[in-house]
Amino acid sequence: MKKKMLTGFRPTGKLHLGHLHGNISNMIKYQKDYENFFFLVDWHALSTEYLNPENIKSDVIECIIDLIALGIDPVLTHLYRQSDIPQISELTLYFSMITPLSWLERCPTYKEQMNELKSRDISTLGFLSYPVLMAADILIVNSDIIPVGEDQLPHLEITREIARRFNYLYGKYFIEPKEMLSKATRVPGIDGRKMSKSYNNAIFLSDDFDTIRSKVAMMITDPKRIHLEDPGDPGICNVFDFYKIYKEKEIEEIEQRCKQGKIGCTRCKEEISGIIYKSLEDFQEKRNKIKQNLNYVYDILEEGKKQVRQIADKTISDVRKKMGID
Numbered sequence: 001m002k003k004k005m006l007t008g009f010r011p012t013g014k015l016h017l018g019h020l021h022g023n024i025s026n027m028i029k030y031q032k033d034y035e036n037f038f039f040l041v042d043w044h045a046l047s048t049e050y051l052n053p054e055n056i057k058s059d060v061i062e063c064i065i066d067l068i069a070l071g072i073d074p075v076l077t078h079l080y081r082q083s084d085i086p087q088i089s090e091l092t093l094y095f096s097m098i099t100p101l102s103w104l105e106r107c108p109t110y111k112e113q114m115n116e117l118k119s120r121d122i123s124t125l126g127f128l129s130y131p132v133l134m135a136a137d138i139l140i141v142n143s144d145i146i147p148v149g150e151d152q153l154p155h156l157e158i159t160r161e162i163a164r165r166f167n168y169l170y171g172k173y174f175i176e177p178k179e180m181l182s183k184a185t186r187v188p189g190i191d192g193r194k195m196s197k198s199y200n201n202a203i204f205l206s207d208d209f210d211t212i213r214s215k216v217a218m219m220i221t222d223p224k225r226i227h228l229e230d231p232g233d234p235g236i237c238n239v240f241d242f243y244k245i246y247k248e249k250e251i252e253e254i255e256q257r258c259k260q261g262k263i264g265c266t267r268c269k270e271e272i273s274g275i276i277y278k279s280l281e282d283f284q285e286k287r288n289k290i291k292q293n294l295n296y297v298y299d300i301l302e303e304g305k306k307q308v309r310q311i312a313d314k315t316i317s318d319v320r321k322k323m324g325i326d
């Protein structure tokens, strides 16, 4: 039997490069090796978008189109929507009974997001308990492997702690999922912070060349470089982070040409804009074709719902018995 791999995406708009290099690239690369669970976390989206939830439903569809166009094969992957699996919310409830508040309050991403998203009131129970819902997402299918970026590691650790605590209290049932870190674990946004739609710093997979070029033009490079021949420091350059992703084999050469002042920042930006756009051309063509046939997308979601509900039913039935309420 194949091991299970699971990953979820927030349907808060179109996918961006952070999603692609964060974990979709791993999902595509390894989709033949695992039983895959790929789902859109519309309940997670509500934790920050509860005041303006009207786009979540259409964003789910847009994301599914993006995923298929990128190469996620619906035959090899259960593609589904979180809210189509009500058993996840029941498991969240059981986990919330055994999760100490301190585990959630000390979570570094919770503190970080509270600071970063000051314009929204996210001091809610739903936002604090986000990692509990994430644990239920993962453990409802007892997934073995989770492709994550480094920033998601604390959440995954809470999932393992919850699984451990459940197993200790009620007898062994859940496996402790392992992370699969992708090479480009942290994709910076155009302002150097983590790429995120909430930070308004993302390059979207559907951006055309002019949009990509104008976004790259805003990236921060070494501010001490004034003249073309001034030596640069690639370590503090946002554009260089993208070279690391797209020109891995030539990275030492690129580093040297920067340090020796052999190329200007404007030329670097032109070059990286072209590289990013070229890497997305095929995807954009496929995406347009899928959009012409939305019934195909709805059928995939329906099938995913059917398959995952069967697995989730079994988990919930076992959990109720283990906890002594059934």
Ligand code: SF4
Pocket: 221, 222, 225, 232, 233, 234, 237, 238, 239, 240, 258, 259, 263, 264, 265, 266, 268, 269
């Ligand atoms: Fe960055 Fe290129 Fe400028 Fe060096 S030359 S600071 S790598 S943009």
